[in-house]
Amino acid sequence: MARISHKLQTSLEGALAGGGDPATSPLYVFGPFLKLIMASSAGAVVFGGSVWLAVLTIGVVSAMYRLVMQWVTDGSGGSGLSEEEFGGWAVKVNAAITFIEYTLTFLVSMAAMVTFIADRAPALNGALLGIPYRTLIAIVLSLFIGWLVNRGPRIAALTFGPATAGVLVLLWLMILATIVRTGFHLPILSPAAFTPPNLHFTIGGYVRILAVMTGIEVFANLVAAFGGTPQQKSRKAFQSLLIIMITTAATMLIVGPAIFSLSDPNIEDVSVFTQTMDKLLPAPLPYLGSLVGIFVLMSASAASAQGLQNLALGLKERHYIPPVFGALNQYEVANKPVWLEVGIVILCFLLFGTHEETYLALYAAGVFILLSMTGWAVTQRLVREASKNFSIQKSLLIAGTATAAMLTTGATLIIFEERFLEGAWAYLIFIPILYAAFTYFRNRMGAPSPEMDYLGQIDSTLLAGFGFGQAPVGAVGNGNGEPPLQKFIWMPEPVLSKKLLQRDVEIRHVLTLLDGSDNAAQALPMAQFICETTGARLTLLTVLPEGSEAAQQAEAERYLTSAAEKVHAADIHVNSTVRSGSTARVTQQAVSDQNVNLVVLTTRGGSGENNWLRSGLSSKLVHLLDIPVLLVQVFESGPPEAPILNRILVALDGSAFAEQLLPYARLLAKQFDCELMLICVPVVPESQKYRAPASVVQTIRRQAVASMRKYLDSVAESLRADGLTARSVVSGSYPARTIVDVGKREAVDLIMITSQGRGGLDLIFMGSVAQQVVQLSDSPVFIIPINRELSE
Numbered sequence: 001m002a003r004i005s006h007k008l009q010t011s012l013e014g015a016l017a018g019g020g021d022p023a024t025s026p027l028y029v030f031g032p033f034l035k036l037i038m039a040s041s042a043g044a045v046v047f048g049g050s051v052w053l054a055v056l057t058i059g060v061v062s063a064m065y066r067l068v069m070q071w072v073t074d075g076s077g078g079s080g081l082s083e084e085e086f087g088g089w090a091v092k093v094n095a096a097i098t099f100i101e102y103t104l105t106f107l108v109s110m111a112a113m114v115t116f117i118a119d120r121a122p123a124l125n126g127a128l129l130g131i132p133y134r135t136l137i138a139i140v141l142s143l144f145i146g147w148l149v150n151r152g153p154r155i156a157a158l159t160f161g162p163a164t165a166g167v168l169v170l171l172w173l174m175i176l177a178t179i180v181r182t183g184f185h186l187p188i189l190s191p192a193a194f195t196p197p198n199l200h201f202t203i204g205g206y207v208r209i210l211a212v213m214t215g216i217e218v219f220a221n222l223v224a225a226f227g228g229t230p231q232q233k234s235r236k237a238f239q240s241l242l243i244i245m246i247t248t249a250a251t252m253l254i255v256g257p258a259i260f261s262l263s264d265p266n267i268e269d270v271s272v273f274t275q276t277m278d279k280l281l282p283a284p285l286p287y288l289g290s291l292v293g294i295f296v297l298m299s300a301s302a303a304s305a306q307g308l309q310n311l312a313l314g315l316k317e318r319h320y321i322p323p324v325f326g327a328l329n330q331y332e333v334a335n336k337p338v339w340l341e342v343g344i345v346i347l348c349f350l351l352f353g354t355h356e357e358t359y360l361a362l363y364a365a366g367v368f369i370l371l372s373m374t375g376w377a378v379t380q381r382l383v384r385e386a387s388k389n390f391s392i393q394k395s396l397l398i399a400g401t402a403t404a405a406m407l408t409t410g411a412t413l414i415i416f417e418e419r420f421l422e423g424a425w426a427y428l429i430f431i432p433i434l435y436a437a438f439t440y441f442r443n444r445m446g447a448p449s450p451e452m453d454y455l456g457q458i459d460s461t462l463l464a465g466f467g468f469g470q471a472p473v474g475a476v477g478n479g480n481g482e483p484p485l486q487k488f489i490w491m492p493e494p495v496l497s498k499k500l501l502q503r504d505v506e507i508r509h510v511l512t513l514l515d516g517s518d519n520a521a522q523a524l525p526m527a528q529f530i531c532e533t534t535g536a537r538l539t540l541l542t543v544l545p546e547g548s549e550a551a552q553q554a555e556a557e558r559y560l561t562s563a564a565e566k567v568h569a570a571d572i573h574v575n576s577t578v579r580s581g582s583t584a585r586v587t588q589q590a591v592s593d594q595n596v597n598l599v600v601l602t603t604r605g606g607s608g609e610n611n612w613l614r615s616g617l618s619s620k621l622v623h624l625l626d627i628p629v630l631l632v633q634v635f636e637s638g639p640p641e642a643p644i645l646n647r648i649l650v651a652l653d654g655s656a657f658a659e660q661l662l663p664y665a666r667l668l669a670k671q672f673d674c675e676l677m678l679i680c681v682p683v684v685p686e687s688q689k690y691r692a693p694a695s696v697v698q699t700i701r702r703q704a705v706a707s708m709r710k711y712l713d714s715v716a717e718s719l720r721a722d723g724l725t726a727r728s729v730v731s732g733s734y735p736a737r738t739i740v741d742v743g744k745r746e747a748v749d750l751i752m753i754t755s756q757g758r759g760g761l762d763l764i765f766m767g768s769v770a771q772q773v774v775q776l777s778d779s780p781v782f783i784i785p786i787n788r789e790l791s792e
Helices: 013-016 022-025 030-037 043-071 079-088 086-121 133-148 153-160 165-180 200-211 220-224 230-262 272-280 285-317 335-352 357-388 392-445 452-462 524-534 548-566 583-594 617-624 658-672 695-720 735-745 762-764 769-776
Strands: 509-513 537-544 574-578 598-605 628-632 646-649 675-680 728-731 752-756 781-785
Touching: 013 165, 022 165, 022 200, 022 230, 022 285, 030 043, 030 272, 030 357, 043 230, 043 357, 043 392, 079 357, 086 133, 086 272, 086 285, 086 357, 086 392, 086 735, 133 285, 133 335, 133 574, 165 230, 165 285, 200 230, 200 357, 200 392, 200 675, 220 230, 220 509, 220 762, 220 781, 230 272, 272 285, 285 335, 335 357, 357 392, 357 574, 392 695, 509 524, 509 583, 509 728, 524 537, 524 548, 524 598, 524 628, 524 658, 537 548, 537 583, 548 574, 574 583, 583 598, 583 617, 598 617, 598 769, 617 628, 617 646, 617 769, 617 781, 646 658, 646 735, 658 675, 658 752, 675 695, 675 735, 695 728, 735 752, 735 769, 752 769, 769 781
Parallel strands: 509 537, 509 598, 537 574, 598 628, 646 675, 646 752, 675 728, 752 781
Antiparallel strands: 628 781
């Protein structure tokens, strides 16, 4: 989770780093389990059957993850293997389930924590104005955790770092105390548990108690956080998993029977774990145990929020969610996903209460969907390998992993069958919705470069189970300082489209929008300058609202006549027209009717004031038109007396989309005899915003910079061969800010950039580099809406 400067060295460090979620599960899984089997006439037999079945599942799934850890050492774990075996759809399904699981982790952990608090303060089971006190406490603590996590991983690490160690100590104290106080008694294992009428209760108890396996998948992601060779890393990660799973299994087998015999699930005010702890541990250890439980459950809630931050960063870079959702705050963390999670959690607490059993089955269902996918992916890999080189060992491995896959799949189906009407149906709604959303944004924004896709995969798979203050920067690597790029496919060298560069374009007709204001009139000098140089004719357009009075029409016509007379003095052919309707739509129609090649208008810039375009007309025009739009900044002191074009900054990124600028850049450079400065901002940030180690980011950045420099040099050479002055620069990390800064430093007179032409919700969610450049720059901005047909 949080990033520090060293790798994990020992298995114990790994257990503390990744074991927070699975280690806390014994604190809350027994209550719902015991309430169910109370209805059975053979409670002890059913209890034993459920526990032994759960321990069997822990064993075979742990063994299955040993293979995952051997095969996948780059940090992507089970989700990476699922993607390899099943394709891209598995990524979106994994991401959708993971989002739901993080929210349920927060819900279950917070609800269990409130239960622990209420165990020691029964008055909290009362209510204020119909709202239980425990609900109010849960809401306040949820807001506190959201605020804390959004202040960065270091703060959360200092607050919750020792939590996992504390709960491990608590569980082993309970194990030792049980043996000392009651003797060594294992649960009953009887065939009667698996025959009617007990079978129903045994299976029901099994699926409830399987929540002890939540978080096990984190250890597959943890492999990359260790130092050493891939074999050493996978071995240490598996040993870390064993530390946690052995502790969990020992708690189930040794403390479980004591909980069954010493506690009463009918006592609503005190959890069964706390009841047993009070009877087994000498004072004041039970109260210290409660404090540890409260602390570690709060830690688990916070860890889920940090996991969601990581997931959002990874999905943002892989273009599965809009950039605004993964944007970083001043503490360099994605705060919006956390507040969304907190909001959902608070709503659930208000609607459904704060008892963990309400959410536990749903929580386990999502975990087991992911475990099932991993199980079948492992089985498919083994079958494929066995078909090439069969051996008895591989056949045994196939049998074991198939058993794990069937157990987890069976548990999933049982949970859905039992709890469908109690909320399991939500998965059937939210997974398709999230899947569709991921697909929509990926299609709208396009696939990222392989570099960003790789870094995004690292971010989105280094999940919450790392705990606090544990997951190092070196979350991927081979232990020798070299990044594990053997699976990574570098971005192909961008190739200049000679055909696109030589495409003929012209500016023969310019349209300028005026509304009678001084701000809008600041577009006239630039429009006049372009028309004088290119010989283009000029149309002045004013658009009035529908139903405008005749007096308004006459006033607008007089204004345009006066403006046209001033332009006529420059020996430019000029027309003026007044129309009514929607400004954007009327402009679009005028462009089509009169064969306009360029629209010039003012908009709000970095030094401008709000003007008649505050409703976003410029954005609407870029969205509607398929010709260039030249946006002129508004200045309080008025426009420059004589516009000049000595240097033009052309923003490229190696794509055919951005190359649509080049014919216009070539035209302007020839017409105005100016220098072209080509700029590209590398796609990999310089600063360490990723969970990948610095060596990975630096290596990818060096390759990206070299690739872009080679590309820009080829573009500049083609322009120079055409008699133009051109130079190139590869700089910066953030496109909009870098383009604006270079523009100011080099005193450019015009910035040229392409735009996706987004409008409506797309613009709100995904933003636009062009929009940011317009907002930040004082220079005019020449925007070309992307024509996808030209880029094919």
